[in-house]
Amino acid sequence: MSTFRIEGGHQLKGEVHAQGAKNEALQVLCAVLLTNEKVVISNIPDIIDVNKLIELLESLGVKIERLAPNKMSFQADNLNLDYLTSDDFKAGGKALRGSIMMVGPLLGRFGKGYIPKPGGDKIGRRRLDTHFEGFIKLGATFRYNREEHFYGVEAEQLVGADMLLEEASVTGTANIVMAAVLAKGTTTIYNAACEPYLQQLCKMLNSMGAKISGVGSNFLTIEGVETLTGCDHRILPDMIEIGSWIGLAAMTKSELTIKNVGWEHLGVIPNTFKRLGIQLEKRGDDIYIPAHTQGYEIQSFIDGSILTIADAPWPGLTPDLLSVILVVATQARGEVLIHQKMFESRLFFVDKLIDMGAKIILCDPHRAVVIGHDFKSQLKATRMSSPDIRAGISLLIAALSAQGTSVIQNIDQIDRGYERIDERLRALGAKIDRVDE
Numbered sequence: 001m002s003t004f005r006i007e008g009g010h011q012l013k014g015e016v017h018a019q020g021a022k023n024e025a026l027q028v029l030c031a032v033l034l035t036n037e038k039v040v041i042s043n044i045p046d047i048i049d050v051n052k053l054i055e056l057l058e059s060l061g062v063k064i065e066r067l068a069p070n071k072m073s074f075q076a077d078n079l080n081l082d083y084l085t086s087d088d089f090k091a092g093g094k095a096l097r098g099s100i101m102m103v104g105p106l107l108g109r110f111g112k113g114y115i116p117k118p119g120g121d122k123i124g125r126r127r128l129d130t131h132f133e134g135f136i137k138l139g140a141t142f143r144y145n146r147e148e149h150f151y152g153v154e155a156e157q158l159v160g161a162d163m164l165l166e167e168a169s170v171t172g173t174a175n176i177v178m179a180a181v182l183a184k185g186t187t188t189i190y191n192a193a194c195e196p197y198l199q200q201l202c203k204m205l206n207s208m209g210a211k212i213s214g215v216g217s218n219f220l221t222i223e224g225v226e227t228l229t230g231c232d233h234r235i236l237p238d239m240i241e242i243g244s245w246i247g248l249a250a251m252t253k254s255e256l257t258i259k260n261v262g263w264e265h266l267g268v269i270p271n272t273f274k275r276l277g278i279q280l281e282k283r284g285d286d287i288y289i290p291a292h293t294q295g296y297e298i299q300s301f302i303d304g305s306i307l308t309i310a311d312a313p314w315p316g317l318t319p320d321l322l323s324v325i326l327v328v329a330t331q332a333r334g335e336v337l338i339h340q341k342m343f344e345s346r347l348f349f350v351d352k353l354i355d356m357g358a359k360i361i362l363c364d365p366h367r368a369v370v371i372g373h374d375f376k377s378q379l380k381a382t383r384m385s386s387p388d389i390r391a392g393i394s395l396l397i398a399a400l401s402a403q404g405t406s407v408i409q410n411i412d413q414i415d416r417g418y419e420r421i422d423e424r425l426r427a428l429g430a431k432i433d434r435v436d437e
């Protein structure tokens with residue numbers, strides 16, 4: 001099994017290009033199942049989760065051509081639907097979270113969709129009620145095999161319906177939208193998730209002939225159509241990766257330029273880092289981060305009380321960046337309360353940071369107070385294992401800033417979401433090696 005060996009304490013310098021967004025890729029790749037025509041997608045990140053989904057599509061019979069690095073065409077004109085009940089699919093489908101979004105398009109186009117309980121990060125309970133309640137509202141019957149943890153939905157004909165989602169689930173909204181585009185009649189979805197990646201999915205579906213309005217808001221109206229056509233689609237830069245580079249630059253006192261970030265899609269992310277005292281400049285569509293040689297100081301609220309950084313459904317702060325923000329705060333001047341509202345087990349990785357010398361109080365599974373060192377004390381290198389994708393990148397950032405050589409095991413978790421991260425870090429001057437242990 002591979003590990004990263006990282007010699008910390010070095011300043012980095014240079015330019016990085018943000019990769020295509022993992023969570024958008026997982027949505028739009030599933031959307032290729034909605035048409036028998038060719039769909040061309042560019043800026044596809046070369047990461048484990050996305051590659052696993054592409055393999056699943058290929059095994060289902062989707063014809064795939066690699067047109068250029070990060071660009072592929074997909075044609076779902078002759079699928080083998082029996083594959084959906086095979087042992088191979090039952091094993092492959094549970095390897096990632098995004099596979100759940102195959103169900104909506106398959107149900108919409110073929111009247112049936114199956115999926116094993118999907119995997120993804122082990123960061124607390126991750127229920128699927130929103131997805132299946134939505135399909136049921138559209139007229140599907142639902143089956144769950146508890147022994148095999150295998151879900152199924154079937155329908156002769158989906159019929160549009162009005163629905164108010166219990167929560168603004170990202171993959172849930174994407175799944176219901178992809179089923180509803182081919183339903184008979186009109187569907188409305190209130191309390192829909194509306195993050196940029198969903199906007200991108202809706203934009204892509206509209207370019208395939210779907211009729212979705214309200215895109216970007218939490219109220220979507222979908223007039224069902226008979227068939228969809230092919231299209232060309234480009235995936236946005238990954239805002240979580242961009243946030244990770246910002247945090248990495250500040251914590252390692254490095255001067256970095258992140259190229260072509262798609263600034264207008266970043267929402268509150270740049271301002272959240274500014275609240276930690278991190279300077280960043282918009283230069284065209286790039287973000288420039290100067291070397292923070294004098295450190296960075298966390299702001300307090302206007303009334304002088306301690307800053308809280310919490311996640312919220314879009315346009316609030318994505319929960320996927322809180323682990324990075326937490327690690328960056330360990331070297332800030334001042335203190336901050338990190339409140340991870342959505343996931344129950346995502347903050348437990350702070351134990352590793354505490355081992356390294358960070359001052360953190362885990363108040364409960366959702367909240368941690370971080371008291372920054374202001375670089376007066378460096379974190380100490382250690383041996384650790386990455387529990388999930390975002391904890392993984394956060395521990396990597398900690399290791400890059402620490403004194404001595406750290407080892408991170410279970411780096412598949414990082415490779416799930418970050419393309420060639422070691423190679424790209426080395427190009428900036430980092431001392432990191434991938435070693436087989």
Ligand SMILES: CC(=O)N[C@H]1[C@@H](OP(=O)(O)OP(=O)(O)OC[C@H]2O[C@@H](n3ccc(=O)[nH]c3=O)[C@H](O)[C@@H]2O)O[C@H](CO)[C@@H](O)[C@@H]1O
Pocket residue numbers: 023026097098125126127167168169170171172193313318319320341342343
């Ligand atoms: C493949 C993919 O795209 N994964 C993303 C997607 O996961 P995913 O779509 O699985 O996450 P959901 O949006 O369904 O919700 C995540 C968790 O937050 C809770 N919740 C959700 C909505 C809400 O209004 N209130 C609330 O508390 C849910 O109960 C759930 O436990 O969205 C998450 C939330 O942005 C991200 O962390 C994941 O990276």
Ligand SMILES: C=C(OP(=O)(O)O)C(=O)O
Pocket residue numbers: 022023049096097098119120121320389390417
């Ligand atoms: C939680 C995440 O991913 P997934 O939903 O695929 O597990 C993430 O990208 O941070």
